[in-house]
Amino acid sequence: MKFALGIDIGGTTTKIALVDEAGQIANRKFFYTSKQKSENDFFESLFVSISELMEEAGSEAHLTGIGAGAPSANEREGTIENAANLPFSPKVDFVKVLTSKYDLPVSLVKDSNASTLGELNYGAAKGMKNFILLTLGTGLGCGVVVDGNLISGRGGHASEAGHVCVNKFGRECGCGRKGCLETYVSATGLKRTAFKLMANSMAESSLRNYSYENMTAKAIAQAANAGDVLALQAFDYTGETLGRAMADMAAWFDPEAIFLSGGLAAAGELLFQPAAKSMEFYLLDFYKGKIKLLPSALGVNDAALLGTASLVWQGLPTIRK
Amino acid sequence: MKFALGIDIGGTTTKIALVDEAGQIANRKFFYTSKQKSENDFFESLFVSISELMEEAGSEAHLTGIGAGAPSANEREGTIENAANLPFSPKVDFVKVLTSKYDLPVSLVKDSNASTLGELNYGAAKGMKNFILLTLGTGLGCGVVVDGNLISGRGGHASEAGHVCVNKFGRECGCGRKGCLETYVSATGLKRTAFKLMANSMAESSLRNYSYENMTAKAIAQAANAGDVLALQAFDYTGETLGRAMADMAAWFDPEAIFLSGGLAAAGELLFQPAAKSMEFYLLDFYKGKIKLLPSALGVNDAALLGTASLVWQGLPTIRK
Numbered sequence: 001m002k003f004a005l006g007i008d009i010g011g012t013t014t015k016i017a018l019v020d021e022a023g024q025i026a027n028r029k030f031f032y033t034s035k036q037k038s039e040n041d042f043f044e045s046l047f048v049s050i051s052e053l054m055e056e057a058g059s060e061a062h063l064t065g066i067g068a069g070a071p072s073a074n075e076r077e078g079t080i081e082n083a084a085n086l087p088f089s090p091k092v093d094f095v096k097v098l099t100s101k102y103d104l105p106v107s108l109v110k111d112s113n114a115s116t117l118g119e120l121n122y123g124a125a126k127g128m129k130n131f132i133l134l135t136l137g138t139g140l141g142c143g144v145v146v147d148g149n150l151i152s153g154r155g156g157h158a159s160e161a162g163h164v165c166v167n168k169f170g171r172e173c174g175c176g177r178k179g180c181l182e183t184y185v186s187a188t189g190l191k192r193t194a195f196k197l198m199a200n201s202m203a204e205s206s207l208r209n210y211s212y213e214n215m216t217a218k219a220i221a222q223a224a225n226a227g228d229v230l231a232l233q234a235f236d237y238t239g240e241t242l243g244r245a246m247a248d249m250a251a252w253f254d255p256e257a258i259f260l261s262g263g264l265a266a267a268g269e270l271l272f273q274p275a276a277k278s279m280e281f282y283l284l285d286f287y288k289g290k291i292k293l294l295p296s297a298l299g300v301n302d303a304a305l306l307g308t309a310s311l312v313w314q315g316l317p318t319i320r321k
Numbered sequence: 322m323k324f325a326l327g328i329d330i331g332g333t334t335t336k337i338a339l340v341d342e343a344g345q346i347a348n349r350k351f352f353y354t355s356k357q358k359s360e361n362d363f364f365e366s367l368f369v370s371i372s373e374l375m376e377e378a379g380s381e382a383h384l385t386g387i388g389a390g391a392p393s394a395n396e397r398e399g400t401i402e403n404a405a406n407l408p409f410s411p412k413v414d415f416v417k418v419l420t421s422k423y424d425l426p427v428s429l430v431k432d433s434n435a436s437t438l439g440e441l442n443y444g445a446a447k448g449m450k451n452f453i454l455l456t457l458g459t460g461l462g463c464g465v466v467v468d469g470n471l472i473s474g475r476g477g478h479a480s481e482a483g484h485v486c487v488n489k490f491g492r493e494c495g496c497g498r499k500g501c502l503e504t505y506v507s508a509t510g511l512k513r514t515a516f517k518l519m520a521n522s523m524a525e526s527s528l529r530n531y532s533y534e535n536m537t538a539k540a541i542a543q544a545a546n547a548g549d550v551l552a553l554q555a556f557d558y559t560g561e562t563l564g565r566a567m568a569d570m571a572a573w574f575d576p577e578a579i580f581l582s583g584g585l586a587a588a589g590e591l592l593f594q595p596a597a598k599s600m601e602f603y604l605l606d607f608y609k610g611k612i613k614l615l616p617s618a619l620g621v622n623d624a625a626l627l628g629t630a631s632l633v634w635q636g637l638p639t640i641r642k
Binding site for chain 2: 284
């Protein structure tokens with residue numbers, strides 16, 4: 001039986017899986033990226049995991065290709081460059097290392113594009129020609145599909161939605177600029193908003209017991225679900241900012257749908273309700289009521305993994321041998 | 322000899338021309354759109370102009386198709402809808418009227434897309450796969466080319482750059498919302514900025530002799546070229562806002578170049594210099610120094626006309642018979 005090997009490289013864990021053409025995962029493994037000391041460690045752990053995975057799959061399993069997704073991937077070069085949360089040197093020739101180890105075609109895409117491909121090929125975006133997927137985690141990732149294809153731009157750096165400016169005098173961003181969308185709309189952005197609200201308002205809140213280091217988006221969601229007014233306001237503010245940004249996305253791309261995935265999207269209606277309301281408010285008239293706001297159908301864990309595997313089946317231009 | 326008929330419909334004039342496949346204009350005509358009382362008047366004037374044009378061209382001239390560009394064009398339907406500056410009823414079946422008059426394929430695109438096609442096929446964007454063209458006139462029009470193709474989105478309303486939000490508490494826009502890019506970056510936006518500066522500052526300025534109704538972008542450019550400090554500040558502010566918006570465009574599309582065309586772009590360095598400086602300042606690191614800011618190579622008058630003619634030669638999907 002033919003399988004694609006999907007590799008989803010994240011800051012905490014790296015997941016691998018054998019996936020058939022229908023998007024069914026036959027078996028899977030993971031190891032902790034965060035416990036690797038260098039790229040050499042990383043590749044050693046990766047090769048061991050792949051060996052184990054193939055052994056478990058048995059001699060009937062036949063690998064046709066490898067697809068991978070990673071933060072800071074340079075899709076044009078097949079490299080991972082200046083990845084802030086990976087134990088890598090500034091430039092890692094990922095595709096070259098994999099192709100010299102295995103005699104197979106290998107393709108590398110940005111993590112957010114991997115999730116977008118997963119949604120397109122196996123999820124709720126099946127059959128859609130124009131849509132956007134936003135991954136709301138520590139930062140904000142994005143993939144944009146136009147006329148059925150992922151956009152990548154001249155240098156492979158398109159759809160950097162986390163770094164469009166929503167307020168030129170706004171919050172400092174890790175990129176060195178101010179007011180980037182991800183400083184407001186992400187798990188970290190939600191936390192920053194909660195701290196701003198605690199500073200500005202006198203409302204009692206269970207969130208006042210958390211240090212900045214210990215506060216999480218999950219804790220804010222739990223407080224909001226328990227009726228904590230300040231936590232609810234934090235979600236409203238985040239949703240309002242997201243909705244306004246999505247109205248701009250509509251103006252650029254006129255998409256059929258915008259998907260929200262990632263840890264923060266797991267908060268569900270706490271985020272979707274104010275975001276949808278705000279998007280409708282800010283939309284130009286001819287988009288109103290026409291753009292669906294949807295959760296990912298695949299969940300946080302499998303969207304990227306399935307997307308990387310689909311790279312093999314789709315024979316995308318990023319693939320090389 | 323084979324020709325395409327290009328039709329560029331604007332609020333003031335409608336231009337028509339016979340264009341060969343190399344983009345050479347054989348002959349041309351125009352009539353005043355603004356003097357037409359209704360769409361019936363408009364079509365009558367258009368048909369007369371086309372007859373005259375064909376007569377002048379002689380019996381050797383053979384028409385292979387018709388391409389047209391207009392504000393508020395619905396490219397999917399071949400209609401012109403709710404055009405604020407045309408003497409039309411809410412929905413004009415442009416393509417249907419033309420095809421029933423002439424036994425030829427007819428294609429209709431938005432005016433900004435027509436200019437973008439002109440630049441792509443006959444101008445400075447020849448050979449570029451990823452670029453953006455901004456038309457800075459009364460409003461701000463935009464065309465975006467991704468992987469060699471104009472993007473249009475689900476409903477044909479993509480690349481509405483004039484209505485992305487640069488300040489949620491900003492200037493009122495004709496669309497009914499606030500802070501749209503075109504309320505700052507357009508001939509009208511420049512004028513509004515000059516009036517704001519006259520209100521805020523005590524600087525002497527020749528612009529203080531103009532009423533709002535009489536003020537033009539051209540007058541502000543002339544004052545700036547004569548060293549008027551307030552007029553120069555108006556261009557700096559406009560360029561700064563444009564540059565920040567272009568940094569966002571880079572994040573979305575990673576283009577090879579951004580072209581500025583239209584009346585306001587004719588101000589040249591007065592606009593380009595602060596816009597380029599601001600764009601470089603706001604760009605994410607990996608775009609810095611990589612995105613060209615260029616003037617249109619075709620000029621205000623011919624870009625759209627050539628673009629509409631190219632619709633015929635390219636056989637784009639919008640074409641119908």
